Amino acid sequence: MAYRETEKMRLRKAAARQRIAECTYKCVAEGGFRNAKITHIAKAANVATGTIYRHFESKEDLFAEIFRAATQREIDKVTEALATPGSAIEQLGKALRQFAERALKGPVMAWSLIAEPVDPKVEEERLAYRKAYADLFEQAIREGIKEGCIPDQNARQSSTCLVGAIAESLVGPLSPTQTGQIAANETDNHDLLVDTIICFCIQGLTGTRS
Template sequence: MAYRETEKMRQRKAQARQRIIDSAWACVASGGFRNARITRIAGLAGVATGTIYRHFESREDLFAEIFRTATQREVDKVAEALHGPADAAARLEAALRRFAERALRAPTMAWALIAEPVDPQLEEERLLYRRAYAELFETAIREGIEDGSFPDQDARLSSTCLVGAIAESLVGPLSPTLSGQATLANIDKKRLVDTLLAFCLQGLTGTRR
């Protein structure tokens, strides 16, 4: 008789997989991908190291899962801020502010998602999500052109410029090697975010907002 996996076994496997994901997430959030060791993840999850590789083909596959989940959460928050009754410029400003403020509240995870040197597989994921942000911003810019919030422009090119500007401007403050947590704590975060938003919106509108 062929072996048939029981529902109880499927549930146990699913629970083990989720514990592995949760433990990997905690490691990345506290020390980035570089410091997320498989042995530590296994210990936190309460499984053997080999069990991780029964759920994920490689360390890179596990980290790609964490990257996708974490980044999609941030993309969703930006998308949420882009919806509302205000004009497109105000909604875009709210979305950019949310992106920056959330990054500064969780600097280690934000650094891991935005700029930490990673394996090629994760770099591909990063490019996909930069594109997702750009597509959201492009839609908002097109709406702004229609409602008069923004002058006529290449919405696609402008959106990619926004993604580059906001991500690059946060690299220094978030970097554990360039600034460190102690330095980040001393940064005037409100001024940083306000300056970043003023730059982005001035680039879109041609005027200071």
């Protein structure tokens, strides 16, 4: 007689998988991917190390899933900002601010998503993450061109430039070697950095200062 998995067993397995994912997310948020050791994750999730590999084919698969979950949270926030009332330029300003401020409030996770050296499978997710932002920005730029608040331009190229500019401008401040230095005067430094990023990006799109 073939074995048939019961509903109770399916729920138990789903709960274990969710617990593993949540503990991995927490480990990455606290120390990046390089410090998210499988043994630590297993202990935090209260499962055996082998149990993790019954739910995920490899550590890379587990990390790729966590990367997707973390980036989707950020993409959702930017999407919300782009849907607020106002002109396309105002919406883009809010979206850029949302991106930068959330990154600076959670520097370890932001560094992991933006710049931490990762395995190829996770790097593939990073490329998809950057493309998702570029797609959102491209749509907003096209709307701005239609409105007349953004000069005619190659919206696709401009959107990728926005993603590159904001990500690169945050790499230094988010770097593990720099975050401790920023903490001494955190609020002022962060506000100035965010304002500078937004000013640069909007000026690049419009040719005028925001």
